[in-house]
Amino acid sequence: MRELDELLLLFLDRGYESLDAKGRRAFAVLLGYPDAVLLEWLMGRMVPTDKEVGHVVDAIRRAAAP
Numbered sequence: 001m002r003e004l005d006e007l008l009l010l011f012l013d014r015g016y017e018s019l020d021a022k023g024r025r026a027f028a029v030l031l032g033y034p035d036a037v038l039l040e041w042l043m044g045r046m047v048p049t050d051k052e053v054g055h056v057v058d059a060i061r062r063a064a065a066p
Contacts, residue, residue: 004038007064011059018059019056023056026053026055042060042061
C-alpha cells in the first residue's frame with residue numbers, strides 16, 4: 001500500500017531515532033500487523049489494544065503532520 005509506505009518512510013526519516021528500546025520493539029511488533037490494520041490505525045479510524053504499539057502509532061502520526 002503506497003500510502004502506508006509513505007507514512008512509514010516519513011516516520012523513519014523524522015521520528016524513529018526518538019524511540020527508546022521499548023519503542024523500537026513496539027515498532028517491530030507494529031510491522032507484523034496486516035497493512036489494512038496499520039492503515040486504519042495510522043488514519044485514526046482504529047486504536048491498537050497494545051499500549052506500546054499505540055504510542056508508536058501516535059509517534060508516526062505526529063511525524064506525518066505538517
